[in-house]
Amino acid sequence: MANTNVFAFAESRSGELRRAALEAVTAARGVADSTGGQVHAMLAGGAGIGALAAKLAACGADVVLVLENPGFANYNPEALAATVAARLSAGGYRAAFFIASAQGRDLAPRVAAKCQLPIAADVTEFSVGADAVTVKHPGYTGKIIQSFTLRAATAILSLRPGAVLPKESAKPGTVEQITSAIDPSSARVVVTSTVRSEGAKLDLGEAPVIVSGGRGLRESGNFKLVEDLAAAFGNAAVGATRAVTDEGWRPHSDQIGQTGRLVSPQLYIACGISGAIQHLAGMRTSKTIVAINRDKEAPIFKVADYGIVGDVLEILPVLTAAVKEAKKGA
Amino acid sequence: MKIAVLIKRVPDMDLRFKIASNGTSVDESGLKFDISDFDGYAVEAALQTKEKQADPAASEVVVISLGPDVVQETLRKAMSLGADRAIHLKCDTPVHDSYAIATALAAELKGGGYDLVMFGRMSIDTANQSTGPIVAELLGLPIITAISKLGLEGGRVKARRELEGSYELIECPMPAVVTIDEGIARPRYPSLKGIMAAKKKPLEVKPAQVGEERYKLDKMELPPERAAGRIIGEGKDAVPELVRLLKEEAKVL
Numbered sequence: 303m304a305n306t307n308v309f310a311f312a313e314s315r316s317g318e319l320r321r322a323a324l325e326a327v328t329a330a331r332g333v334a335d336s337t338g339g340q341v342h343a344m345l346a347g348g349a350g351i352g353a354l355a356a357k358l359a360a361c362g363a364d365v366v367l368v369l370e371n372p373g374f375a376n377y378n379p380e381a382l383a384a385t386v387a388a389r390l391s392a393g394g395y396r397a398a399f400f401i402a403s404a405q406g407r408d409l410a411p412r413v414a415a416k417c418q419l420p421i422a423a424d425v426t427e428f429s430v431g432a433d434a435v436t437v438k439h440p441g442y443t444g445k446i447i448q449s450f451t452l453r454a455a456t457a458i459l460s461l462r463p464g465a466v467l468p469k470e471s472a473k474p475g476t477v478e479q480i481t482s483a484i485d486p487s488s489a490r491v492v493v494t495s496t497v498r499s500e501g502a503k504l505d506l507g508e509a510p511v512i513v514s515g516g517r518g519l520r521e522s523g524n525f526k527l528v529e530d531l532a533a534a535f536g537n538a539a540v541g542a543t544r545a546v547t548d549e550g551w552r553p554h555s556d557q558i559g560q561t562g563r564l565v566s567p568q569l570y571i572a573c574g575i576s577g578a579i580q581h582l583a584g585m586r587t588s589k590t591i592v593a594i595n596r597d598k599e600a601p602i603f604k605v606a607d608y609g610i611v612g613d614v615l616e617i618l619p620v621l622t623a624a625v626k627e628a629k630k631g632a
Numbered sequence: 633m634k635i636a637v638l639i640k641r642v643p644d645m646d647l648r649f650k651i652a653s654n655g656t657s658v659d660e661s662g663l664k665f666d667i668s669d670f671d672g673y674a675v676e677a678a679l680q681t682k683e684k685q686a687d688p689a690a691s692e693v694v695v696i697s698l699g700p701d702v703v704q705e706t707l708r709k710a711m712s713l714g715a716d717r718a719i720h721l722k723c724d725t726p727v728h729d730s731y732a733i734a735t736a737l738a739a740e741l742k743g744g745g746y747d748l749v750m751f752g753r754m755s756i757d758t759a760n761q762s763t764g765p766i767v768a769e770l771l772g773l774p775i776i777t778a779i780s781k782l783g784l785e786g787g788r789v790k791a792r793r794e795l796e797g798s799y800e801l802i803e804c805p806m807p808a809v810v811t812i813d814e815g816i817a818r819p820r821y822p823s824l825k826g827i828m829a830a831k832k833k834p835l836e837v838k839p840a841q842v843g844e845e846r847y848k849l850d851k852m853e854l855p856p857e858r859a860a861g862r863i864i865g866e867g868k869d870a871v872p873e874l875v876r877l878l879k880e881e882a883k884v885l
Binding site: 315376377380402403404405407408410411412414415416418419420421422423424436439440441442443444445446447448449450451452453454490491492493494495496497498499504505506507508510511539554555557560561562563568569579580583586589590591592593598603604605606607608609610611612613616617620621624625628629 | 643645646648649651658669670728729730731732734756757758759760761762763764765766768769770774775776777778780793794795796797798799800801802803804805814815846847848849850851852853854855858859860861862863864865866867868870871872874875877878879882884885
């Protein structure tokens with residue numbers, strides 16, 4: 303009998319569920335509804351992680367596989383890959399969804415290799431058929447869309463964060479406790495600590511709004527204006543261009559672009575960013591783009607839905623006040 | 633210390649691409665090619681690792697690339713920077729399945745006696761970020777991916793990995809595979825002396841033992857153009873109109 307169930311890896315970090323978990327379960331739900339199978343979501347972590355199972359059920363998990371073990375309090379790539387691979391190899395899964403976050407990008411190919419299966423990575427669109435899975439994956443820094451066909455009994459896919467938005471679809475989410483396929487303390491690769499970067503309240507992979515700053519801010523102290531605008535939104539993360547992270551105004555992990563993070567928020571506000579190709583590669587798939595820049599010929603205005611020509615230092619405080627006002631009325 | 637660095641030849645991403653008439657590759661006319669960005673950082677990290685050894689001359693950096701004959705230019709470039717020798721795994725047809733590519737790379741690396749195998753975090757063209765981890769699994773070696781800091785201490789790799797809004801400190805025993813993110817080190821430029829020396833360094837050519845392709849490229853397309861941008865005004869007077877549009881038109885506020 304053909305495989306009908308669908309696996310979803312539910313990412314967590316430091317005992318908290320990541321938005322990626324809900325995206326993976328939502329994607330799996332869509333496929334299971336067409337194959338007539340069940341969604342099995344797997345959640346791994348230290349003591350108490352099982353309490354998060356209900357959130358996965360709300361997005362469509364029929365079964366939540368809970369791996370609760372102190373050896374998984376930090377990300378344990380080897381033990382996790384072995385456990386996921388053992389589950390997938392036991393059979394019955396038409397597809398397995400991961401999200402191409404930092405963790406998913408690490409885990410999914412490990413699992414694929416252990417299962418001796420091919421992988422479709424960083425997918426933005428997919429269609430799961432009986433014999434083949436077709437996907438789209440942007441390459442060449444987003445300048446070329448590549449279409450692929452994946453042929454495997456179980457299709458392993460990692461989806462670009464934001465490619466599927468979490469959707470409610472309540473299912474029973476029956477909890478099944480599972481154990482690690484290997485002794486977690488025997489893993490050779492050990493995460494000794496997970497440290498939250500300073501000042502990062504919301505991160506780039508999760509935030510629906512990103513306010514990003516470039517060299518047009520002129521000096522590091524002026525980044526405060528970007529942070530203030532992000533704070534006014536309340537659901538915004540702060541990003542930066544490579545020029546800014548190279549200057550050390552912001553940490554490298556904040557860099558959006560070809561060699562940094564690839565983001566697709568609902569709203570992207572580019573402040574004092576000229577729009578170098580390197581930067582556009584990381585944010586051009588954002589739903590709505592706003593650009594504020596002094597140079598009206600700047601390439602950022604070619605991709606911006608709404609542009610304001612002018613000095614960011616003058617415009618940002620006014621915009622921040624206006625957003626605060628709008629949020630108050632909302 | 634014996635280090636292998638796997639490198640890929642890719643086009644310069646700053647140029648405008650055209651799709652070739654076969655529909656599955658880029659038109660290469662007018663493009664410039666070089667080492668993929670992250671692979672360049674990996675070469676630099678390997679060279680610095682070698683230079684830090686008590687006796688650098690006893691260490692070796694081997695660069696390996698899979699592809700048609702033109703990848704030899706890329707291998708020579710890496711040798712001009714300081715890599716000691718090169719291996720060209722010859723394969724004239726493009727391969728897109730990371731697993732199939734990893735099979736060929738693992739076949740070459742196996743039994744090579746490498747203490748450290750380095751990759752860029754991903755190639756900047758196909759951007760799959762999968763080959764390194766699959767190679768590590770095929771070789772049975774531990775792997776740490778996307779590292780922004782690398783330390784070697786008492787036979788162990790100690791690294792830092794950037795996450796969204798956080799970072800991890802992570803370690804494993806050697807021999808190991810690592811994939812390199814940005815932030816490790818700025819690649820050096822080749823010196824004239826280095827370029828001359830590279831011409832005489834050994835470059836071995838072998839057929840690539842590529843695995844079966846189960847992930848196939850059907851077509852390439854240019855992304856739809858974003859609708860032309862709209863400048864709504866100048867200076868702070870344009871703010872109220874922007875806020876109105878974000879509320880009423882884009883519905884994001």
